[in-house]
Amino acid sequence: MYRLARIPVLARGRARSFASHSGSPLSGPNTVGPYQVFDRYAKRLQKDRSATREGGERSRTTDYVRNEVAERMIERLLDVKRKFNSILDLGSGPGHLSNLIESDITRKVVMLDSSEKLLHRDPDEGFFDTSVERERIHADEERLLDVVAPNSQEAIVSCLSLHWINDLPGVLVQIKEALQPDGVFIGAMFGGDTLFELRTSLQLAELEREGGISPHVSPMTDTRDVSNLLSRAGFTLLTVDVDEVHVAYPSMFELMEDLRDMGESNAIVGRRGFIHRDTLAAASAVYKALHGNEDGSVPATFQIIWMIGWKPAPNQPKPLERGSGKTNLKDVL
Amino acid sequence: MNSATTNSTKPLRRFAVSATTTCAAQAEVYGKCILATYTDVKKDACKEEFAKFGACLRETLKKKW
Numbered sequence: 289m290y291r292l293a294r295i296p297v298l299a300r301g302r303a304r305s306f307a308s309h310s311g312s313p314l315s316g317p318n319t320v321g322p323y324q325v326f327d328r329y330a331k332r333l334q335k336d337r338s339a340t341r342e343g344g345e346r347s348r349t350t351d352y353v354r355n356e357v358a359e360r361m362i363e364r365l366l367d368v369k370r371k372f373n374s375i376l377d378l379g380s381g382p383g384h385l386s387n388l389i390e391s392d393i394t395r396k397v398v399m400l401d402s403s404e405k406l407l408h409r410d411p412d413e414g415f416f417d418t419s420v421e422r423e424r425i426h427a428d429e430e431r432l433l434d435v436v437a438p439n440s441q442e443a444i445v446s447c448l449s450l451h452w453i454n455d456l457p458g459v460l461v462q463i464k465e466a467l468q469p470d471g472v473f474i475g476a477m478f479g480g481d482t483l484f485e486l487r488t489s490l491q492l493a494e495l496e497r498e499g500g501i502s503p504h505v506s507p508m509t510d511t512r513d514v515s516n517l518l519s520r521a522g523f524t525l526l527t528v529d530v531d532e533v534h535v536a537y538p539s540m541f542e543l544m545e546d547l548r549d550m551g552e553s554n555a556i557v558g559r560r561g562f563i564h565r566d567t568l569a570a571a572s573a574v575y576k577a578l579h580g581n582e583d584g585s586v587p588a589t590f591q592i593i594w595m596i597g598w599k600p601a602p603n604q605p606k607p608l609e610r611g612s613g614k615t616n617l618k619d620v621l
Numbered sequence: 622m623n624s625a626t627t628n629s630t631k632p633l634r635r636f637a638v639s640a641t642t643t644c645a646a647q648a649e650v651y652g653k654c655i656l657a658t659y660t661d662v663k664k665d666a667c668k669e670e671f672a673k674f675g676a677c678l679r680e681t682l683k684k685k686w
Contacts (some may be wrong), residue, residue, distance in 0.1 A: 496655060499664030539641040540639035566675060
């Protein structure tokens with residue numbers, strides 16, 4: 289395959305060379321190809337910057353959402369009664385989830401992220417159970433199979449990274465391919481109603497002040513779609529559910545500052561790189577009026593879609609054939 | 622990098638304080654106006670309310686607006 293560069297530098301205006309992944313927009317930033325919603329190059333820069341701002345301190349203080357979700361994910365991982373040789377953490381960031389994995393779950397953790405600075409933000413000492421071996425791979429999450437061999441992984445986990453993936457169906461297929469038969473995938477991604485307060489406030493403010501709207505909050509995957517996508521990718525024994533994290537902020541400005549420090553700034557293809565001060569002030573007022581809490585703070589909702597899927601294997605439990613039941617339910621009920 | 626960050630953060634910080642604290646009363650009036658019309662909001666639906674809010678912001682931020 290095309291392994292010249294694992295992460296192509298998608299400089300704007302550069303002509304696309306033909307022996308390359310066709311994922312990048314063909315021309316200007318406003319041209320949208322199939323499955324091109326997010327500007328992955330901008331996202332990587334945002335993440336790199338978030339990890340280096342004030343020596344990583346800002347990034348560490350805004351870990352609260354990811355840490356909360358990582359803790360919930362560990363519970364799900366512990367439900368799998370199996371000791372792994374190696375777990376792949378896709379889109380690991382500095383290791384919110386990996387840091388919680390202990391040696392009774394796995395012998396080794398492989399962290400993979402497209403932001404090198406974020407990947408190396410924290411040293412191993414003091415952050416990590418050192419009896420677990422750790423490897424870091426700097427690679428694009430969207431091109432997993434370039435760095436991971438098919439049928440090689442016992443378990444793949446992904447904690448709050450899939451919401452920046454352009455081709456979600458394709459990445460789920462790659463995850464399935466990378467897993468060994470009977471391997472498990474456990475994922476958590478932002479979706480559904482995530483940040484709907486910010487979305488609606490900015491839309492109303494922009495509409496009332498400027499007379500139109502532009503994308504500020506990413507389009508979100510719906511819960512319904514996720515189960516379809518998982519089964520389309522070929523996973524079996526699916527579990528999909530939804531969970532929410534609510535955070536209260538003093539005002540919209542603190543929320544936006546924290547989002548930036550989380551590396552979660554807007555990275556939609558064709559976004560405006562500019563927001564008028566009037567609109568910003570208006571949005572803050574609307575946010576408070578429409579969604580504000582009684583104590584004067586404003587809430588932000590993070591909705592998390594959980595997904596668990598297994599790669600099919602002959603020795604897996606399967607539903608019995610239709611009509612093979614011997615007990616009449618009439619007798620039981 | 623660091624100096625650029627502080628330079629870009631401070632004016633925004635000042636702006637945030639003006640928008641949420643100093644001009645909180647005008648912001649509330651504007652917010653209530655949107656709240657009353659948000660099912661059918663048009664451009665300049667709350668123009669007068671925003672004019673007062675904006676005037677307060679301009680007054681507090683002076684040249685830094």
